[in-house]
Amino acid sequence: MAVVGSLSAEQLRSFESDGFLVLESFSSEEEVKEMRDRMAELLDGFDGASSSVFSTKDHKQLKDDYFLDSAENISFFFEEKAFGEDGCLKQPKELSINKVGHALSELDPVFRKFSFSGKVCSMLFSLGYKRPVVIQSMYIFKENCKSEMQPGIGGEVVPHQDNSFLYTEPPSCTGLWLALEDATITNGCLWAIPGSHKNGLKRRLIRGENGVHFDRPSLSYDQKDFVPLEVKSGSLVVIHGNLVHQSFENQSPKSRHALSLHVVDTDGFKWVGDNWIRRKVALEPLYVY
Numbered sequence: 001m002a003v004v005g006s007l008s009a010e011q012l013r014s015f016e017s018d019g020f021l022v023l024e025s026f027s028s029e030e031e032v033k034e035m036r037d038r039m040a041e042l043l044d045g046f047d048g049a050s051s052s053v054f055s056t057k058d059h060k061q062l063k064d065d066y067f068l069d070s071a072e073n074i075s076f077f078f079e080e081k082a083f084g085e086d087g088c089l090k091q092p093k094e095l096s097i098n099k100v101g102h103a104l105s106e107l108d109p110v111f112r113k114f115s116f117s118g119k120v121c122s123m124l125f126s127l128g129y130k131r132p133v134v135i136q137s138m139y140i141f142k143e144n145c146k147s148e149m150q151p152g153i154g155g156e157v158v159p160h161q162d163n164s165f166l167y168t169e170p171p172s173c174t175g176l177w178l179a180l181e182d183a184t185i186t187n188g189c190l191w192a193i194p195g196s197h198k199n200g201l202k203r204r205l206i207r208g209e210n211g212v213h214f215d216r217p218s219l220s221y222d223q224k225d226f227v228p229l230e231v232k233s234g235s236l237v238v239i240h241g242n243l244v245h246q247s248f249e250n251q252s253p254k255s256r257h258a259l260s261l262h263v264v265d266t267d268g269f270k271w272v273g274d275n276w277i278r279r280k281v282a283l284e285p286l287y288v289y
């Protein structure tokens, strides 16, 4: 496949210097709607019987087979706050879901179409990818609860670097975060520390015999170093694998849907065996250069 790079020298400089880049109007309204409608359909078909709470604060559930198996299927994860003391959902399942993942790009035709699109490929080509694969794809809801009784069900994502979770030797992960709704400070937009990608990878999540653990304790970051990345629906945020980023709870009555793809290179880069994702079937590359 012939690919040409779509990023300008100025955009590449900005990415190099900040560790992130916002591409406005990357997706059209129709494309965004198609993905949102498709997710509504997938949720409709989900019975809620088999699922797992997902929280970045508590890594116990990562041991859960449901999570580990989700590397190669389309799984549904509930918000921590979604359940009452009786163990029942406090509100309809559409408002209780944290995310759906982690092989949407591989298995679902609508998300696959976006992931393999010419514009995604040419952007990755600009970044130097030779044989990129979407190693992880997820639809993040960060839902409001549409009730004044319990605002902010959409949970926080604590500060992290994506290379901690998706490690190649040498590191090659880039996050492609597509806003499927406007993301603002009040509904839990991304926040990042500009330039933090230059300070190296601080820790890794290791999959061992008995589930997963971090090899080092978490670092504390100064909140005043983070800048908010408020973006319009359809904007793509390109995230360097070592960039420190986070998001807060949704404190607003508006949801904040997003599609997050994580790409690694498979030409000259080795997917290490102790990553949480251990694929039985190799992924199809977006292109081969």
Ligand SMILES: O=C(O)CCC(=O)C(=O)O
Pocket (backbone or CB within 6 Å): 140, 157, 162, 175, 177, 189, 190, 239, 245, 246, 247, 258, 260, 261
């Ligand atoms: O959507 C969020 O709030 C966080 C997403 C994230 O950390 C990522 O896509 O790498």
Ligand SMILES: [Fe+2]
Pocket (backbone or CB within 6 Å): 160, 161, 162, 175, 245
């Ligand atoms: Fe991330």
